[in-house]
Amino acid sequence: MAPKISLTLDCKDAKTLSDFWKSTLGYIDEPPPAPFRTREEWHASFDLSEDDSADDGAWLCDPDGVGPRLSIIKVPESKTAKNRLHMDVRVPGHGSPDERWERIRAESERLVKAGGTVLEEFDGHHFVMADPEGNEFCVAAAST
Incomplete structure (x- = not known):
């Protein structure tokens, strides 16, 4: 069995980028991992600094389970060069x-x-x- 892949996009604004990619791909917000009921609950389970927010990331999935998962994660630095993968x-x-x-x-x-x-x-x-x-x-x- 081949491994599954997921893609991660670094960003400045996870909400804007996740809205764009949900519209583009027809993806939905991925449910939080068990046993968590919400992403906020899942996020709170980590020992993160006060600067980290549940809004700093988004996790999207293909509702049909075919396409790869897409993680969108806020990072401090801006994009500086052409993507090596697109x-x-x-x-x-x-x-x-x-x-x-x-x-x-x-x-x-x-x-x-x-x-x-x-x-x-x-x-x-x-x-x-x-x-x-x-x-x-x-x-x-x-x-x-």
Whole structure:
């Protein structure tokens, strides 16, 4: 059995970034680990400094259990360079190349309205975008 992976994004504002990625991926807030009833209860179980807050992180999951878990964690430093790893958001659906491109374009426009930024367009193929904190990702067609 292959190991499961989870992805972690460093951030300045976990709430803003988690809202963006929930909208982008259709993810939901991951329930806290047992036996905790809330993330706040789970967070309080650690011996953390008073500066640490339950709002400093977010844990997201695919409601269908297929995609990797996404942790969004507040860090003190800002992003300084291009990501060495990025996500590809794959837009589902079949059809002609023009129909696939229209779906990709529509999804990139939706993500701009959600707080993303288009960095580069590769006409007919994919968009390179950034989330509200500058983390790069691509929007492309799902593999056929």
